[in-house]
Amino acid sequence: MNTKQKKGLLLVISGPSGTGKGSMCQKLLQDDSVKYSISATTRSPRGQEQNGREYFFLTKEEFEQRIKNNGFLEWAQVYDRYYGTPRDFVEETLESGCDCILEIDVQGALKVKEAMPEAVLIFILPPSLKELHRRIKERATESEEQIQMRMSWVLGEIDQIAKYDYAVINDCLDEAVEEVRRIRHSEKCRVSRLGDLTKIYHDEDERGF
Numbered sequence: 001m002n003t004k005q006k007k008g009l010l011l012v013i014s015g016p017s018g019t020g021k022g023s024m025c026q027k028l029l030q031d032d033s034v035k036y037s038i039s040a041t042t043r044s045p046r047g048q049e050q051n052g053r054e055y056f057f058l059t060k061e062e063f064e065q066r067i068k069n070n071g072f073l074e075w076a077q078v079y080d081r082y083y084g085t086p087r088d089f090v091e092e093t094l095e096s097g098c099d100c101i102l103e104i105d106v107q108g109a110l111k112v113k114e115a116m117p118e119a120v121l122i123f124i125l126p127p128s129l130k131e132l133h134r135r136i137k138e139r140a141t142e143s144e145e146q147i148q149m150r151m152s153w154v155l156g157e158i159d160q161i162a163k164y165d166y167a168v169i170n171d172c173l174d175e176a177v178e179e180v181r182r183i184r185h186s187e188k189c190r191v192s193r194l195g196d197l198t199k200i201y202h203d204e205d206e207r208g209f
Contacts, residue, residue: 006097008093008097009099009187010119012112012120014122016150019126019132019170021103025103035099035101037089037093037103038056038089039085040057041056041082043057060082063084072085073087074108076107123161
């Protein structure tokens with residue numbers, strides 16, 4: 001008898017900027033059975049970016065046609081550019097048995113959950129707002145005014161946490177990553193993901209011992 005779940009999990013990672021989502025995803029991707037969800041965009045490639053690696057680069061017409069064909073789990077227009085999560089890439093990854101990680105903002109995550117209810121939403125939290133401010137400032141990529149504006153958004157994002165399945169506080173990166181791994185393994189044991197166990201055992205019983 002084989003009750004092993006063959007279909008992969010869709011893990012959706014969200015949280016305020018500076019919580020270490022990117023670093024966590026990189027560590028999780030060290031497992032060969034995990035793939036990163038590649039987004040599609042209508043912007044042009046930059047530097048050494050390659051189609052199918054950093055992004056799927058589409059024309060505006062191609063993107064809009066995919067929207068009409070329900071080809072995205074979620075999508076958004078940012079100024080004159082489109083960004084979205086291709087449905088076919090995620091579904092093919094899951095059907096292959098690999099887990100798929102999608103790092104996305106709260107609004108996008110909730111759209112993904114609506115399109116794919118079996119998705120597992122994980123919200124990454126900082127140990128404190130003070131620590132989050134320190135991390136963002138330490139990156140030295142934004143002015144103090146920009147940092148304060150970013151900090152003003154944080155509580156609004158955290159207010160959405162009740163719509164998520166799990167919350168992980170990233171105080172120590174390795175410990176936070178291990179917690180996400182435990183969530184991943186626990187979800188694979190969820191009865192609803194294991195098929196009709198009753199039928200499996202009854203079929204075995206009918207064959208005798």
